[in-house]
Amino acid sequence: MSLSPPIAIGSVRESRYCLARNDRERVGSRLEGMRRRARRRKSLDLTERLAVVTTLFEAHRKAPFPAGFDLAMLDADLAGCVSTWLVQQGRLDDRRWNILAECEQDLIRAIPESAADSRVYCQRLLDMAILVLEADSP
Numbered sequence: 001m002s003l004s005p006p007i008a009i010g011s012v013r014e015s016r017y018c019l020a021r022n023d024r025e026r027v028g029s030r031l032e033g034m035r036r037r038a039r040r041r042k043s044l045d046l047t048e049r050l051a052v053v054t055t056l057f058e059a060h061r062k063a064p065f066p067a068g069f070d071l072a073m074l075d076a077d078l079a080g081c082v083s084t085w086l087v088q089q090g091r092l093d094d095r096r097w098n099i100l101a102e103c104e105q106d107l108i109r110a111i112p113e114s115a116a117d118s119r120v121y122c123q124r125l126l127d128m129a130i131l132v133l134e135a136d137s138p
Contacts, residue, residue: 068118080096081099101129107122107129
């Protein structure tokens with residue numbers, strides 16, 4: 001899979017990587033379902049969002065690392081960004097926001113290709129990323 005070049009519209013936060021056209025087509029229906037869920041999550045206020053992410057993060061920390069899961073750095077980067085967001089009560093600096101946005105795109109591509117036992121683990125990571133990114137959107 002290839003990444004399209006970043007979209008630089010002005011803000012550092014707007015430079016999320018986009019899926020290449022063939023990748024978008026391949027995971028199109030999955031992305032649409034995620035967008036619908038994201039619109040529902042957008043209605044959470046910060047306190048509710050912090051509570052949901054805290055619950056997901058605790059479950060993530062207790063979950064065994066999936067055998068054969070080859071995205072260890074993505075897992076570590078995402079967990080570090082989410083942990084910082086929780087400690088700072090819903091604030092994230094631009095560098096970490098960009099890292100989290102890249103992790104989100106990597107997970108969107110990885111979930112359809114991952115083994116069944118890794119999907120739940122990856123989906124929880126993706127859910128946390130989306131919740132944090134939407135809360136801290138410009």
